[in-house]
Amino acid sequence: DAMVIQNPRYQVTQFGKPVTLSCSQTLNHNVMYWYQQKSSQAPKLLFHYYDKDFNNEADTPDNFQSRRPNTSFCFLDIRSPGLGDAAMYLCATSTDGPTDTQYFGPGTRLTVL
């Protein structure tokens, strides 16, 4: 089945220790997104790629970086995780079409000790 896959599903890191989350898709969608979702809140867009073009949200901290080496893969790097970065990180994809329907992965739950 075509889908959005995120690894790992659960990630525990220490305060200040860099961490990388990965996302892959078999949908061949040209847009990929990274969201941060904290408990009982709506997903918050961090950035998105339209093909190779990177679009950063104005309020995304510099601590968050992303890479998209090819159409299928996208990575979220958190350079120095703080306690406030503990959250669910969601990857999503969409086509550049009229509906902009986003297909979400299952998420990675990040814990910062």
Place this chain on the structure above:
Amino acid sequence: QQQVKQSPQSLIVQKGGISIINCAYENTAFDYFPWYQQFPGKGPALLIAIRPDVSEKKEGRFTISFNKSAKQFSLHIMDSQPGDSATYFCAASKEGYQKVTFGIGTKLQVIP
């Protein structure tokens, strides 16, 4: 201009009852209004969506009602079931914008 306001934030409905979630938007450029359903520990999934050229869209027990002049839209879940217990997000976007503006979410609990 980019906000989507959603209410209520939590909702408890008896099994078999009707669940109603309301959303309002300000940006008249929005032209696509999806609803996402999210179960605990999972990513959101598209439930149903509507464009402003229709006033209602129904898929099974789920119906979106859309009022363009009032800039409001709502989700109705008929014959609500315990399996419908989830968080529901309304959202809005515009063609070519590539981004979706989410409402704050409504946590629905359907009790037997």
